[in-house]
Amino acid sequence: LQNGEHLNGPLLDHAEGQHFLTEAFQVILEEALCKGTDVDEKVCEWRDPEELRAVLDLELREGGETHDQLLQRVRDVAKYSVKTNHPRFFNQLFAGVDYHALTGRFLTEALNTSQYTYEVAPVFVLMEDVVLSKLRALVGWAEGDGIFCPGGSISNMYAMNLARYRAFPQVKLQGLWAIPRLAIFTSQESHYSVCKAASFQGIGLENVHFVKVDERGCMIPEDLDEKIELARSQGAVPFLVSATSGTTIQGAFDPLDSIADICEKHGLWMHVDAAWGGSVLFSKKHRHLVKGIERADSVTWNPHKMLLTGLQCSVFLLKDTTNLLKRCHCANATYLFQQDKFYDMSLDTGDKSVQCGRKVDCLKLWLMWKALGTQGLAERVDKAFAYTRYLVEEMRKREGFQLVNEPQFVNVCFWFIPPSLRGMEDSEDYRHRLSKVAPVIKERMMRQGSMMVGYQPQKERVNFFRMVILSPQIARQDLDFFLDEIERLGNDL
Amino acid sequence: LQNGEHLNGPLLDHAEGQHFLTEAFQVILEEALCKGTDVDEKVCEWRDPEELRAVLDLELREGGETHDQLLQRVRDVAKYSVKTNHPRFFNQLFAGVDYHALTGRFLTEALNTSQYTYEVAPVFVLMEDVVLSKLRALVGWAEGDGIFCPGGSISNMYAMNLARYRAFPQVKLQGLWAIPRLAIFTSQESHYSVCKAASFQGIGLENVHFVKVDERGCMIPEDLDEKIELARSQGAVPFLVSATSGTTIQGAFDPLDSIADICEKHGLWMHVDAAWGGSVLFSKKHRHLVKGIERADSVTWNPHKMLLTGLQCSVFLLKDTTNLLKRCHCANATYLFQQDKFYDMSLDTGDKSVQCGRKVDCLKLWLMWKALGTQGLAERVDKAFAYTRYLVEEMRKREGFQLVNEPQFVNVCFWFIPPSLRGMEDSEDYRHRLSKVAPVIKERMMRQGSMMVGYQPQKERVNFFRMVILSPQIARQDLDFFLDEIERLGNDL
Numbered sequence: 001l002q003n004g005e006h007l008n009g010p011l012l013d014h015a016e017g018q019h020f021l022t023e024a025f026q027v028i029l030e031e032a033l034c035k036g037t038d039v040d041e042k043v044c045e046w047r048d049p050e051e052l053r054a055v056l057d058l059e060l061r062e063g064g065e066t067h068d069q070l071l072q073r074v075r076d077v078a079k080y081s082v083k084t085n086h087p088r089f090f091n092q093l094f095a096g097v098d099y100h101a102l103t104g105r106f107l108t109e110a111l112n113t114s115q116y117t118y119e120v121a122p123v124f125v126l127m128e129d130v131v132l133s134k135l136r137a138l139v140g141w142a143e144g145d146g147i148f149c150p151g152g153s154i155s156n157m158y159a160m161n162l163a164r165y166r167a168f169p170q171v172k173l174q175g176l177w178a179i180p181r182l183a184i185f186t187s188q189e190s191h192y193s194v195c196k197a198a199s200f201q202g203i204g205l206e207n208v209h210f211v212k213v214d215e216r217g218c219m220i221p222e223d224l225d226e227k228i229e230l231a232r233s234q235g236a237v238p239f240l241v242s243a244t245s246g247t248t249i250q251g252a253f254d255p256l257d258s259i260a261d262i263c264e265k266h267g268l269w270m271h272v273d274a275a276w277g278g279s280v281l282f283s284k285k286h287r288h289l290v291k292g293i294e295r296a297d298s299v300t301w302n303p304h305k306m307l308l309t310g311l312q313c314s315v316f317l318l319k320d321t322t323n324l325l326k327r328c329h330c331a332n333a334t335y336l337f338q339q340d341k342f343y344d345m346s347l348d349t350g351d352k353s354v355q356c357g358r359k360v361d362c363l364k365l366w367l368m369w370k371a372l373g374t375q376g377l378a379e380r381v382d383k384a385f386a387y388t389r390y391l392v393e394e395m396r397k398r399e400g401f402q403l404v405n406e407p408q409f410v411n412v413c414f415w416f417i418p419p420s421l422r423g424m425e426d427s428e429d430y431r432h433r434l435s436k437v438a439p440v441i442k443e444r445m446m447r448q449g450s451m452m453v454g455y456q457p458q459k460e461r462v463n464f465f466r467m468v469i470l471s472p473q474i475a476r477q478d479l480d481f482f483l484d485e486i487e488r489l490g491n492d493l
Numbered sequence: 494l495q496n497g498e499h500l501n502g503p504l505l506d507h508a509e510g511q512h513f514l515t516e517a518f519q520v521i522l523e524e525a526l527c528k529g530t531d532v533d534e535k536v537c538e539w540r541d542p543e544e545l546r547a548v549l550d551l552e553l554r555e556g557g558e559t560h561d562q563l564l565q566r567v568r569d570v571a572k573y574s575v576k577t578n579h580p581r582f583f584n585q586l587f588a589g590v591d592y593h594a595l596t597g598r599f600l601t602e603a604l605n606t607s608q609y610t611y612e613v614a615p616v617f618v619l620m621e622d623v624v625l626s627k628l629r630a631l632v633g634w635a636e637g638d639g640i641f642c643p644g645g646s647i648s649n650m651y652a653m654n655l656a657r658y659r660a661f662p663q664v665k666l667q668g669l670w671a672i673p674r675l676a677i678f679t680s681q682e683s684h685y686s687v688c689k690a691a692s693f694q695g696i697g698l699e700n701v702h703f704v705k706v707d708e709r710g711c712m713i714p715e716d717l718d719e720k721i722e723l724a725r726s727q728g729a730v731p732f733l734v735s736a737t738s739g740t741t742i743q744g745a746f747d748p749l750d751s752i753a754d755i756c757e758k759h760g761l762w763m764h765v766d767a768a769w770g771g772s773v774l775f776s777k778k779h780r781h782l783v784k785g786i787e788r789a790d791s792v793t794w795n796p797h798k799m800l801l802t803g804l805q806c807s808v809f810l811l812k813d814t815t816n817l818l819k820r821c822h823c824a825n826a827t828y829l830f831q832q833d834k835f836y837d838m839s840l841d842t843g844d845k846s847v848q849c850g851r852k853v854d855c856l857k858l859w860l861m862w863k864a865l866g867t868q869g870l871a872e873r874v875d876k877a878f879a880y881t882r883y884l885v886e887e888m889r890k891r892e893g894f895q896l897v898n899e900p901q902f903v904n905v906c907f908w909f910i911p912p913s914l915r916g917m918e919d920s921e922d923y924r925h926r927l928s929k930v931a932p933v934i935k936e937r938m939m940r941q942g943s944m945m946v947g948y949q950p951q952k953e954r955v956n957f958f959r960m961v962i963l964s965p966q967i968a969r970q971d972l973d974f975f976l977d978e979i980e981r982l983g984n985d986l
């Protein structure tokens with residue numbers, strides 16, 4: 001008895017726990033992976049929030065539940081969750097499942113360590129290093145640095161913080177008050193994380209300058225040059241251009257070589273947000289889309305998008321060889337990064353991060369890469385492009401599908417014009433009526449669970465669909481189904 | 494044929510993939526969970542980096558590997574990784590495995606969705622809300638807000654960003670140049686993430702003021718009050734106090750009620766970094782340690798530490814009911830947060846985050862909570878305290894163990910004084926020789942793989958061990974073993 005507590009052995013029974021886990025694994029396999037990828041099953045089992053709350057009984061209580069009740073919980077969570085592994089899930093910039101990556105994720109969870117010191121993560125410290133250097137080699141860098149981050153938004157924040165530290169190292173100690181007002185440049189169609197980063201890091205949204213894009217969504221270099229001059233003439237100090245390779249909506253690629261010329265001319269840090277489009281680097285056929293990326297100072301790239309590693313897997317890659325990442329972020333905590341260890345302490349990479357505990361995100365990518373080889377990954381990228389071409393050509397054969405633009409990548413943005421609106425482009429309420437079409441089709445597909453695809457307005461463009469083709473598990477039939485289904489759901493509108 | 498590619502069906506075979514996953518699951522069970530928790534097996538299989546690199550063959554190549562090779566990879570990764578689930582892993586502020594939480598993690602991985610909209614994460618949007626409100630209730634708040642973040646460091650950043658936005662909302666648009674120089678207050682023994690946050694968010698390290706602590710590591714309120722006055726007299730604007738509940742090294746609890754009085758008096762945001770100590774809220778016996786926490790504006794709490802949910806699981810909790818979190822962080826991206834959806838759009842909580850894609854971190858905690866009940870979680874916390882008492886009393890019975898302080902929490906900080914140094918406290922090189930003891934014992938235990946515990950210097954204190962007792966799976970024998978093993982490894986020094 002200690003402190004009024006009996007100390008009669010562990011509170012936790014491993015055999016019982018492993019038994020539960022094993023049974024739950026079968027449920028997960030069945031519900032999330034077998035049914036979850038079966039085209040004869042629904043993509044989602046839609047429930048209105050009130051109803052779903054009632055069905056799930058989410059409330060947490062004083063007492064625990066039984067083995068069987070808990071297994072039922074696992075089943076229910078799977079049942080009412082969206083099946084992002086399903087071949088007809090086209091709603092986000094991720095989709096599908098890779099089983100080797102998934103194995104890597106299970107193993108990561110079972111090993112549960114933190115990616116900060118060689119001492120507690122020996123395998124993963126070495127593995128992260130290898131994966132980062134392979135990715136850097138694809139970018140075109142023989143040397144450099146980098147780190148896995150919890151998402152592309154945070155990778156983009158790293159770029160901003162390093163760029164300003166390189167320009168004004170005193171910012172780390174003295175803050176922004178000690179340096180002149182900064183200016184950031186990015187395109188009008190760049191991802192909103194650039195804005196979130198600017199606010200979060202104290203730079204402020206008004207100091208983000210939005211460069212014009214052409215019809216397809218690519219940054220116009222001449223406007224970049226002008227905006228830089230203008231900001232400078234207004235007393236700000238330009239320090240960072242964040243170009244995008246693969247924009248979120250249109251999948252557009254900014255012209256990196258021209259942007260690099262401008263960055264060089266003005267002495268600015270060039271960041272490439274290739275969170276979405278970075279994976280084209282695997283493809284000999286399509287890597288021309290990121291020509292010039294090797295001239296960047298830093299790159300964000302999310303394998304959890306096109307490469308199917310699963311969330312979260314994002315890398316921030318850096319050309320720098322002067323240990324900038326560590327100098328900018330280090331705090332030298334003695335309880336983790338003791339200076340009298342018995343191994344090479346440069347392997348304790350945790351101080352490069354702005355996090356402390358850091359999830360292991362490299363294993364899933366590494367195991368998948370080992371399984372497929374660089375070649376297998378390239379093949380996936382090439383197929384996604386080919387299926388995109390197929391979809392676009394099929395769309396052209398049908399009435400009612402109108403492309404927003406010729407796709408550069410695997411995003412296909414289009415309007416569906418229902419029969420009642422065809423030929424009515426000149427009528428007064430055409431735009432208004434067209435804007436109502438996508439939301440209705442979307443609601444219908446969700447309620448029926450037949451497929452999922454997203455839509456959005458964009459500047460003067462009213463609501464249009466953004467179809468994304470990235471999963472190696474889809475077949476032509478899935479794309480034919482997609483077109484048929486849009487028609488079926490929208491023909492009466 | 495499209496684009497020179499054959500479109501002959503999917504590149505991915507589900508049956509084959511599921512077969513691999515199933516076999517790998519058995520390997521994971523065996524290596525990471527059975528052997529990984531067996532006291533007769535090693536905690537770590539130490540290899541020097543060069544040797545480990547050679548054994549693992551981490552290189553990624555053009556071609557892929559076979560089923561059997563890949564299974565061997567899974568086995569090797571597990572073999573050479575540190576067994577953080579092992580009853581003799583005492584090295585970090587996390588340890589041990591909870592099988593229900595682990596099931597939740599596997600399910601999370603298999604479902605692979607992002608926590609931003611009800612549309613793609615219906616179950617998890619509702620679940621996150623329930624879990625956050627239960628945690629808030631433990632803090633003592635009937636209302637409020639909150640979000641799961643990728644780690645406590647980032648949760649602490651949220652506190653800083655919200656505090657400054659509440660004080661100076663123009664910072665979001667105009668940046669720090671538009672507002673006066675800010676000042677942050679935290680104790681000398683607070684976690685380094687407060688410093689990292691201050692640099693990252695553009696405030697700068699020199700604007701973090703370190704408040705003195707008493708012998709045990711608790712913030713001294715009088716010094717806080719003085720430091721605030723001093724900063725103000727030097728032209729800075731105090732806006733945030735970050736108190737710590739459960740410091741990283743000593744496990745000290747800052748006196749929250751007195752700190753709250755001072756924050757009220759000066760009109761400052763009171764944040765409590767309870768990343769480590771928050772879990773005492775479950776315990777009727779020990780929650781007095783955080784008395785006054787309900788007066789805070791925000792709280793960071795990491796269930797991935799004491800509650801064994803596994804990395805990553807951190808919450809940022811907020812007393813605010815004015816939607817501050819969303820107002821501060823929103824970017825209103827139309828492609829995710831359409832304003833013409835067919836369901837209650839307040840359920841699309843993603844814009845509260847500074848991330849875009851956000852891993853689902855609530856399910857593991859929810860499932861474990863369902864399994865154990867609030868009561869079961871409380872019992873675990875109470876046991877950890879009781880075992881800590883046991884260890885401390887056993888230490889007192891042995892020669893050579895010298896406590897740095899009487900523990901407030903489950904951190905036991907101590908020096909091991911080897912026989913050759915006992916009674917030599919007054920000799921000139923005592924401190925120097927003592928500082929060498931912990932590193933040598935640590936190296937020996939790592940090379941033998943018998944257990945893992947951390948050490949560090951702290952201010953004028955030379956290297957001492959920090960033993961952490963948090964896992965419900967340990968028994969008295971593990972603690973007796975711990976003491977015996979320290980003696981065995983250090984008696985000749």
Ligand SMILES: Cc1ncc(COP(=O)(O)O)c(C=O)c1O
Nearest residue numbers: 356357644645646684741768769
């Ligand atoms: C008191 C305290 N706060 C914050 C953190 C950071 O949490 P994380 O490692 O999840 O970033 C830690 C980590 O040990 C901590 O001890």
Ligand SMILES: Cc1ncc(COP(=O)(O)O)c(C=O)c1O
Nearest residue numbers: 151152153191248275276849850
């Ligand atoms: C171009 C681009 N950059 C960055 C991001 C953000 O990545 P994450 O969701 O991992 O934060 C996205 C997400 O869609 C994106 O499309």
